[in-house]
Amino acid sequence: MSWKREGDRVSIEMNFDDWNMLLIVLGFATGAALEGQFPITSGRILGLVNRLNEGNPDFTPYEIAEKAPH
Secondary structure (H helix, E strand, O other): OEEEEEOOEEEEEOOHHHHHHHHHHHHHHHHHHHOOOOOOOHHHHHHHHHHHOOOOOOOOOOOOOOOOOO
16 A cells, blocks of 8 residues: 655555455445544535445535525
């Protein structure tokens, strides 16, 4: 795996198995966020997953519901 930073941009090159593991870990984080056990909202995590998959023809972006007003 390689990592490179240029200004505010970071490039990571990884093999497909690591890519799959990253998506699984983000799925667990989303579940924890939905249960209130994670300090980041599920919408932010799913937004990251959508951005990570921009340009991936085999990916269907997640729809992120707006938080209901209290």
